[in-house]
Amino acid sequence: MKKNTRLITMLICLAAALLLPLGISSHYNQVLLNQTVVYIIVALGLNFTMGLSGSFDFSTAAIFGLGSYTTGLLTTKLGINPWIGVVAAIGMGAVVGLVLGFPSLRLRGIYFVLATLGFLEIVRQLLSNMTWLTGGTNGVANIPALEIFGFSLGESRNFYYVALLFLVIGIAISYRIIYSKWGRTLIAIKDNEIAVDGCGIDKASFKIKAYIIGSCFTAFAGSLNAHLFQFIHPADFTFDFTVRFIMMLMLGGLGTIPGCVIGGIVVTILPEMLKFLGEYYWLAFSALMLVMMMFIPYGFASIPDVIRKKVKRAGGKD
Amino acid sequence: MLEIKGLNVFYGEVQALHDVDMFVGQDEIVSIIGANGAGKSSLMKTIMGENRPKSGEILLHGESLVGKHTHNIVKEGVIYIPEGRKIFYELSVKENIEMGAYSRKLTPKQLQEEMDYVLDIFPRLRERINQAGGTLSGGEQQMLAIARGLMGNPKLLMMDEPSLGLAPIIVDEVFDVIRTIREQKHIPIILVEQNAYMALSISQRTYVLELGYVTASGKSMDLIESEEIKKSYLGG
Numbered sequence: 001m002k003k004n005t006r007l008i009t010m011l012i013c014l015a016a017a018l019l020l021p022l023g024i025s026s027h028y029n030q031v032l033l034n035q036t037v038v039y040i041i042v043a044l045g046l047n048f049t050m051g052l053s054g055s056f057d058f059s060t061a062a063i064f065g066l067g068s069y070t071t072g073l074l075t076t077k078l079g080i081n082p083w084i085g086v087v088a089a090i091g092m093g094a095v096v097g098l099v100l101g102f103p104s105l106r107l108r109g110i111y112f113v114l115a116t117l118g119f120l121e122i123v124r125q126l127l128s129n130m131t132w133l134t135g136g137t138n139g140v141a142n143i144p145a146l147e148i149f150g151f152s153l154g155e156s157r158n159f160y161y162v163a164l165l166f167l168v169i170g171i172a173i174s175y176r177i178i179y180s181k182w183g184r185t186l187i188a189i190k191d192n193e194i195a196v197d198g199c200g201i202d203k204a205s206f207k208i209k210a211y212i213i214g215s216c217f218t219a220f221a222g223s224l225n226a227h228l229f230q231f232i233h234p235a236d237f238t239f240d241f242t243v244r245f246i247m248m249l250m251l252g253g254l255g256t257i258p259g260c261v262i263g264g265i266v267v268t269i270l271p272e273m274l275k276f277l278g279e280y281y282w283l284a285f286s287a288l289m290l291v292m293m294m295f296i297p298y299g300f301a302s303i304p305d306v307i308r309k310k311v312k313r314a315g316g317k318d
Numbered sequence: 319m320l321e322i323k324g325l326n327v328f329y330g331e332v333q334a335l336h337d338v339d340m341f342v343g344q345d346e347i348v349s350i351i352g353a354n355g356a357g358k359s360s361l362m363k364t365i366m367g368e369n370r371p372k373s374g375e376i377l378l379h380g381e382s383l384v385g386k387h388t389h390n391i392v393k394e395g396v397i398y399i400p401e402g403r404k405i406f407y408e409l410s411v412k413e414n415i416e417m418g419a420y421s422r423k424l425t426p427k428q429l430q431e432e433m434d435y436v437l438d439i440f441p442r443l444r445e446r447i448n449q450a451g452g453t454l455s456g457g458e459q460q461m462l463a464i465a466r467g468l469m470g471n472p473k474l475l476m477m478d479e480p481s482l483g484l485a486p487i488i489v490d491e492v493f494d495v496i497r498t499i500r501e502q503k504h505i506p507i508i509l510v511e512q513n514a515y516m517a518l519s520i521s522q523r524t525y526v527l528e529l530g531y532v533t534a535s536g537k538s539m540d541l542i543e544s545e546e547i548k549k550s551y552l553g554g
Contacts, residue, residue, distance in 0.1 A: 188409060191409070197398075198397070
């Protein structure tokens with residue numbers, strides 16, 4: 001019964017997502033929608049480290065940026081097919097995840113956080129200063145749009161549908177992992193590391209694998225982003241950008257997939273909706289976030305549970 | 319079975335254990351008593367490979383455990399049930415118990431048999447099999463932690479303060495279970511306790527730790543009569 005409700009909810013959401021662009025006429029809103037889908041993929045990636053295994057991770061912007069630059073440079077400098085660039089970006093994510101995660105996730109405590117924070121800054125500096133390769137602060141322009149069977153995806157509705165397909169695949173992969181022995185181990189690591197040790201589990205190897213998968217998601221989304229805007233710039237990939245995704249997870253509900261989706265939508269679209277406030281829009285957005293964190297600390301994904309409990313309590317009184 | 323020789327452990331500059339010697343034979347319950355900060359948990363953590371000793375040896379069946387990773391020590395059959403229960407709150411009771419068998423390659427049928435065995439010892443857990451671990455009472459959580467430990471097929475079971483924070487009647491139940499486990503499984507058990515009276519009455523032999531030194535050891539029956547122990551640990 002419960003499984004059916006979940007399936008029906010998912011199908012309704014998918015149908016809504018498919019119909020949504022038909023109601024949008026402005027180019028700006030279409031691009032915003034495309035961006036939202038890309039960002040949700042990043043949130044799914046970050047969810048593996050932060051949401052499941054519970055390691056705080058600041059490297060999102062750097063990995064997203066490296067994904068963008070990998071495909072951006074391959075396609076503009078070497079004229080390689082954009083899809084191959086996307087695949088290369090995923091490879092880049094895996095390599096970075098391994099190289100950064102392998103030493104730092106074996107240590108207990110704050111070292112992984114520090115490593116990701118340092119990495120974020122190193123990547124930003126390198127992208128800005130290795131002018132001969134990255135074009136420095138001029139960014140990389142004229143990145144070709146993705147094409148499928150001769151249709152250019154560009155910034156249009158076509159891009160949205162293809163990205164949505166990738167998102168659905170990403171969600172399916174995430175579900176497979178969360179509800180496997182593997183995912184349960186990650187949740188157990190977040191719950192209690194000492195007890196995980198006691199069960200004879202090599203928790204470092206699990207955390208590293210989770211980080212690698214998350215990095216692949218993030219770098220992949222970064223490459224989609226590069227082909228979406230056809231222009232990338234090092235100043236996009238800062239600490240603020242990382243915080244945006246942490247916010248998505250916190251707000252949506254750490255460790256849950258609906259949380260990633262809802263958080264991704266809210267954090268990307270809500271600030272745009274508040275733009276009528278002029279200069280104060282970011283202030284208003286931050287205040288709203290704060291209020292939401294106070295009233296629903298476990299995120300939007302926990303709302304059904306909260307309601308269920310309230311109903312139960314009310315029922316108990318009768 | 320387990321032999322510890324001249325163990326010295328430091329946290330930075332501070333020495334937590336001084337020349338600790340200890341022996342645990344096959345099929346006996348050995349208790350370690352001592353006040354807070356005496357080094358009981360440090361000793362457990364060192365055996366489990368979480369602390370590296372500066373010098374000394376830890377031998378399991380004559381083979382050194384020093385320098386091995388925790389997960390490999392668990393594979394050798396040394397199972398540690400940490401203090402304060404440390405169960406997985408977000409996982410169900412069933413999943414919690416299954417986690418204990420993680421390091422073993424079991425077929426689903428074997429897993430079910432092992433689980434049935436464990437649940438026979440803890441019938442209360444069977445009633446709550448699908449509940450989340452975090453919803454159990456303190457006593458039930460302790461039972462769950464022990465059940466999870468048993469799933470690792472222990473050759474040596476180490477329990478850190480199993481009576482901590484439990485009501486007296488539940489403490490009795492936990493100690494009954496410990497006796498049952500020893501009788502059925504014939505494995506040695508190391509029991510770390512602040513509840514000295516309980517520990518002395520259930521164990522064959524006892525080591526007393528004070529500020530990182532073993533200050534007394536011997537048969538629990540004798541120690542329970544010793545004036546020194548009575549004064550320091552038994553409130554008399």
